[in-house]
Amino acid sequence: MKRLVLAMLALSLVLVGCTGGSGSDAFVYGNDADIKNIAPVLLTNVVSSVVSYQIHEPLVKYEGNYELQPALATEWSTSEDGMTWTFKLRPDVKWHDGEAFTSEDVKYTYELVLDPATKSIRRQNFMIIEEIDASDPLTVVFHLNEPHGPFLDKMTQIPIMAEHHTPSVGLDSYNMNPLGTGPFVFKEWVPDDHVTLEANPNYWGGKPAINTLVFKPIPEPAVRAMALSKGEIDYASGLTAEDFANLEKSDKVEAFSIPQLRFAYLGQNNRYWLFQDKKVRQAMAYAVDKQTIIDDVLKGAARPAVGSYAAINEAWHNPNVKAFDHNPDLAKQLLAEAGWTPGTDGVLVNNQGQRFSFSVLIASGNQQMNNQAVLLQRWFSEVGIEMKLEFMDTAVMYDRLDARDYEAMMLSMGVSPEPDQYNSWHSSAIDNGFNDWCYSNARVDELLEQGRRESDPAARKVIYDEVQEIMAEDVAAIWLYHPNTLSALSTEFTGMTEEPAGQYQYLYQLKAR
Amino acid sequence: MLKYIVKRVLLAIPLILGISLIVFGLMHLAPGDPVRMLAGREAPAEVVAAIRAEWGFDKPFFSQYLLWLGRAIRLDFGKSIATNLPVSFLIQSRLPYTLKLNFWATLLGLTIAFPLGVMAAAKRGTWVDYCSSALALVGMSMPSFWLSMVLIIVVSVKLDLLPTSGTGSWLNYILPATALGFSWAAGLMRMIRTSVLEVLKEDYVRTARAKGLRERAVLVRHALRNALIPIITVLGTWLAFMVVGTVIVETIFAWPGLGRLLTTALLQRDFFLVQAIILMISVAVVAANLLVDLMYAWVDPRVRLE
Numbered sequence: 001m002k003r004l005v006l007a008m009l010a011l012s013l014v015l016v017g018c019t020g021g022s023g024s025d026a027f028v029y030g031n032d033a034d035i036k037n038i039a040p041v042l043l044t045n046v047v048s049s050v051v052s053y054q055i056h057e058p059l060v061k062y063e064g065n066y067e068l069q070p071a072l073a074t075e076w077s078t079s080e081d082g083m084t085w086t087f088k089l090r091p092d093v094k095w096h097d098g099e100a101f102t103s104e105d106v107k108y109t110y111e112l113v114l115d116p117a118t119k120s121i122r123r124q125n126f127m128i129i130e131e132i133d134a135s136d137p138l139t140v141v142f143h144l145n146e147p148h149g150p151f152l153d154k155m156t157q158i159p160i161m162a163e164h165h166t167p168s169v170g171l172d173s174y175n176m177n178p179l180g181t182g183p184f185v186f187k188e189w190v191p192d193d194h195v196t197l198e199a200n201p202n203y204w205g206g207k208p209a210i211n212t213l214v215f216k217p218i219p220e221p222a223v224r225a226m227a228l229s230k231g232e233i234d235y236a237s238g239l240t241a242e243d244f245a246n247l248e249k250s251d252k253v254e255a256f257s258i259p260q261l262r263f264a265y266l267g268q269n270n271r272y273w274l275f276q277d278k279k280v281r282q283a284m285a286y287a288v289d290k291q292t293i294i295d296d297v298l299k300g301a302a303r304p305a306v307g308s309y310a311a312i313n314e315a316w317h318n319p320n321v322k323a324f325d326h327n328p329d330l331a332k333q334l335l336a337e338a339g340w341t342p343g344t345d346g347v348l349v350n351n352q353g354q355r356f357s358f359s360v361l362i363a364s365g366n367q368q369m370n371n372q373a374v375l376l377q378r379w380f381s382e383v384g385i386e387m388k389l390e391f392m393d394t395a396v397m398y399d400r401l402d403a404r405d406y407e408a409m410m411l412s413m414g415v416s417p418e419p420d421q422y423n424s425w426h427s428s429a430i431d432n433g434f435n436d437w438c439y440s441n442a443r444v445d446e447l448l449e450q451g452r453r454e455s456d457p458a459a460r461k462v463i464y465d466e467v468q469e470i471m472a473e474d475v476a477a478i479w480l481y482h483p484n485t486l487s488a489l490s491t492e493f494t495g496m497t498e499e500p501a502g503q504y505q506y507l508y509q510l511k512a513r
Numbered sequence: 514m515l516k517y518i519v520k521r522v523l524l525a526i527p528l529i530l531g532i533s534l535i536v537f538g539l540m541h542l543a544p545g546d547p548v549r550m551l552a553g554r555e556a557p558a559e560v561v562a563a564i565r566a567e568w569g570f571d572k573p574f575f576s577q578y579l580l581w582l583g584r585a586i587r588l589d590f591g592k593s594i595a596t597n598l599p600v601s602f603l604i605q606s607r608l609p610y611t612l613k614l615n616f617w618a619t620l621l622g623l624t625i626a627f628p629l630g631v632m633a634a635a636k637r638g639t640w641v642d643y644c645s646s647a648l649a650l651v652g653m654s655m656p657s658f659w660l661s662m663v664l665i666i667v668v669s670v671k672l673d674l675l676p677t678s679g680t681g682s683w684l685n686y687i688l689p690a691t692a693l694g695f696s697w698a699a700g701l702m703r704m705i706r707t708s709v710l711e712v713l714k715e716d717y718v719r720t721a722r723a724k725g726l727r728e729r730a731v732l733v734r735h736a737l738r739n740a741l742i743p744i745i746t747v748l749g750t751w752l753a754f755m756v757v758g759t760v761i762v763e764t765i766f767a768w769p770g771l772g773r774l775l776t777t778a779l780l781q782r783d784f785f786l787v788q789a790i791i792l793m794i795s796v797a798v799v800a801a802n803l804l805v806d807l808m809y810a811w812v813d814p815r816v817r818l819e
Contacts, residue, residue, distance in 0.1 A: 395545025
């Protein structure tokens, strides 16, 4: 018996030796979740997009600091009236099965998105398309039903699917048999365990240096960080600030803290009676110390926000808007001007005896949100405002937001580099859209309508500069910060970019050291 | 015997139907909408409404339930809302992993619980008893997510003996099976100890000792066999315990099993997937209970199943 145990131990040590390290030509990418559906018309979460964009490619893509770059389209132009967009397609591009890529595939893909039976959440974005002309195999022409400034941005959202392949596979089982033109070819998917891709030897951009690309879902962030430091995976995405700080000290990994366009905010319901007075909203903005949240809660991995447009979006960000730097005295003064006087329990009251007290909805299970809520609560109480915390499941929170049944909420929102934020801030989007803040300003409405019809970038810049000025002055929401994404790469590999537009589209450039 | 089994199986049908109706009702009553969870905050309301209609969520509750039931009887569980993939495929791909993990966890649990439980009873009041009691106390009070993280940090990171997570080789089973099996073994161990102690007071044990049987034979042949009845009752709750355990352990160890699938499905309000998994688990629990009842008759010939 003893001998058997010893033999087992010895064997296990040998086997452990074999499993350590993942081999130099295989790259293992650790994610927080498994893919859902990787069919480009059905993408809903980040992980599915990351995997799908290795296999499929869109017509145009963002690179570097959000510059639009050619992908499957080499050049594009729009007509004088902005109603027609023409794309020249890259010649000699082959699908992974050897068939030629043509304009019919582009037409097919966009018609698939528009088909209600597809159940695509992006269908609405493409309703402006009237007709797609694919009469020339290497030219595709989109006829729109109105001029649309953000059209090119929308062309980055849906990678192209193969017309000769997709219908026979079907969208339901597309995950088992996807086909694209991208740098990697699909090999296998074992749900919740891994997705394996292999280098496409015929890729038009050159064969990738790594032969095998494996995506592994590891839901627990701490375990993901440990798997990276042990060499079980070569890259870990979505790290927490604490794990990131530990990994930064290791000489076995290179840590990346990359700014994002996403903005985090405390959103007051602008229809709620407490927040009707602009002075009150400005006072609340002054009461908050953004830099302390960034330093203490996010360990420095964020930049202060002055609006929904991040400073790294250089083409569109307006730096000359009103920034509300921490100033509790000014906050108190503004609240006094708005008619709020300290009550017996330290909370402000108005002349009708109503207390300045509101509750904020927060998704439960997120330590970072929890910590920043407690900080905000303290700063507000310093100026006499009572904020109650209401923690709940994300699904429940979304229900409350949809019903506009809340006083305030705390969330963050991902935005595209395109400046059109019509669906978020136009007053028509309060009842029919995503204006969760119930923000309404007649001038902003007018500008947002103009902006999406305008195709000239210089004219659009003027429009969106004014939108940002007004929204900052109005305190449409209490802007907090733009968080960085935290990730780390094993030093056995090089070639990962630090550019904001995203690391995942450069995976084909990765090389073993 | 056969008549008894047939009767029990027939009685299980309304029970399972009832469970399916309750779960269906709970999923509809619970706040949160699967399509909104899928589409995200940014999707316009009309897109969400259109997709809801495509899934049939705009129909009245009972017609939705009957539609589902009609298909479920023919073993068609529909599609997962979050992935658009067939529910049967998603479950089939996870089931083997969960079964294998539970098998090893159970085996580990039994090998810890039986010897320690019997020994603690036999050597009552000695250091063996105290040590096993302490171990049981630790096992029962330690939450499995905490035990899992400690195992990863100590065994995998500090000692560098085993992989942190995922699947691949048999080494990947050790940590999750330990995390899952240990806390189960702790409760079982206490149960075995109490039950054996109880039996050791019986007259026939004294008789066995008096006729000069060795202590080992007294324990195994006389005491343990008779102590098995209450222990088997505890084993009946084994499946329910494992289901709860896998939900946490599989998520931490990135194990591609049913527990993790159920967790994500619940958070996403993925109706049809949740419905199918719960139905499967309830069928298994009903079957396990039937098995336990049959085992009573086998262990104790005095029990007659009528």
